[in-house]
Amino acid sequence: MLRDDALQGKTIVVTGGGTGLGKAMGTYFLKLGANLVITSRKADVLEKTAAEMEKETGGKVLALSCDVRDYAQVEHVLAETIKTFGQVDCLLNNAAGNFISPTERLSANAFSTIIDIVLKGSVNCSLAFGKHWIKEKQAGNILNIVTTYAFTGSAYVVPSACAKGGVLAMTRSLAAEWGKYGIRTNAIAPGPFPTKGAWDRLLPGDLAEKFDFKKRVPLKRIGEHQELANLAAFLVSDFSSYINGEIITIDGGEWLQGAGQFNGLEAIPDELWDSFEQMTRSAKGS
Ligand code: HXC
Ligand code: NAP
Numbered sequence: 001m002l003r004d005d006a007l008q009g010k011t012i013v014v015t016g017g018g019t020g021l022g023k024a025m026g027t028y029f030l031k032l033g034a035n036l037v038i039t040s041r042k043a044d045v046l047e048k049t050a051a052e053m054e055k056e057t058g059g060k061v062l063a064l065s066c067d068v069r070d071y072a073q074v075e076h077v078l079a080e081t082i083k084t085f086g087q088v089d090c091l092l093n094n095a096a097g098n099f100i101s102p103t104e105r106l107s108a109n110a111f112s113t114i115i116d117i118v119l120k121g122s123v124n125c126s127l128a129f130g131k132h133w134i135k136e137k138q139a140g141n142i143l144n145i146v147t148t149y150a151f152t153g154s155a156y157v158v159p160s161a162c163a164k165g166g167v168l169a170m171t172r173s174l175a176a177e178w179g180k181y182g183i184r185t186n187a188i189a190p191g192p193f194p195t196k197g198a199w200d201r202l203l204p205g206d207l208a209e210k211f212d213f214k215k216r217v218p219l220k221r222i223g224e225h226q227e228l229a230n231l232a233a234f235l236v237s238d239f240s241s242y243i244n245g246e247i248i249t250i251d252g253g254e255w256l257q258g259a260g261q262f263n264g265l266e267a268i269p270d271e272l273w274d275s276f277e278q279m280t281r282s283a284k285g286s
């Protein structure tokens with residue numbers, strides 16, 4: 001979508017960058033000229049992804065294991081990034097944990113595990129990177145990945161909904177507070193984009209067939225990773241330099257489909273609309 005050098009010279013850290021959507025976004029950033037740092041807990045996965053990415057794009061990737069729940073490990077990522085690339089321009093808070101469950105079946109630890117990865121992890125990273133940018137008087141860019149149920153809420157993923165709602169609030173709050181330092185903070189709310197990490201935990205067994213996401217989306221398809229990568233690349237680039245505090249939804253219209261009171265009328269066959277029109281017109285005099 002963007003010209004080849006759109007991210008030339010920028011260093012971008014992607015948490016959870018070894019798999020799924022983080023990997024897709026990171027690969028596109030590299031294609032547009034960025035230096036990339038990918039982090040997550042599993043060093044072997046990160047090393048393999050980094051090698052693949054470098055081969056595919058010719059770019060430079062630093063792979064660092066880091067549990068975002070641990071502030072000291074986040075500070076280590078920041079220090080190693082600066083040692084390798086000289087500076088850091090953008091933080092993409094993408095790491096997450098999630099699974100479906102009736103809430104009453106959850107242990108307190110299960111609930112807080114998700115809050116810790118998603119909310120505390122995004123807070124830890126934003127705090128460490130923000131402090132650095134403010135101290136160095138350097139502009140910065142934070143991009144958070146939330147979900148559409150961060151604003152609607154959702155049954156069966158309550159810890160994730162609470163945590164993503166918190167990240168949404170942090171996005172708007174920091175945008176207002178840190179704008180004066182030249183730090184922009186935005187978020188993307190993706191709809192369904194198939195990844196192994198999400199599908200194994202949210203649509204196990206035959207749920208993927210039974211709960212067919214395609215049917216929930218007005219565009220009648222799930223998202224392609226490149227479509228998300230295009231939006232993310234725009235938001236980390238200088239082409240979006242006046243966008244701050246926005247939550248941009250990319251879901252083919254899915255959450256609105258669930259929200260509009262009459263959206264279910266889609267189920268009415270075309271041939272029935274003539275008789276419905278007659279009935280609604282004849283109601284004029286009643
Ligand atoms: C109930 C569960 C559970 C499950 C774990 N727990 N899985 N409870 N149902 N399916 C409980 C455990 O019993 C334990 O509580 C507590 O949660 C912590 O579990 P651990 O396995 O020790 O945690 P950890 O090793 O830190 O692993 C975190 C994880 C795991 C979240 C549980 O799934 C993970 O590593 N996920 C990372 C990747 C991921 O989730 N990707 C999907 C993101 S998708 P007790 O009480 O027994 O100690 C996403 C998309 C949203 O967010 C929208 C899609 C359309
Ligand atoms: P994914 O491949 O499972 O990505 C999650 C990543 O987070 C993994 O790389 C995982 O790596 C990392 N991670 C988990 N716990 C961590 C921790 N404590 N510290 C550091 N890293 C950790 O799933 P995905 O679908 O690509 O999800 C990426 C993002 O998109 C998430 O924020 C998710 O909520 C969001 N999202 C996805 C969808 C979708 O349809 N796929 C929809 C809406 C939002 P390790 O296991 O190696 O740590």
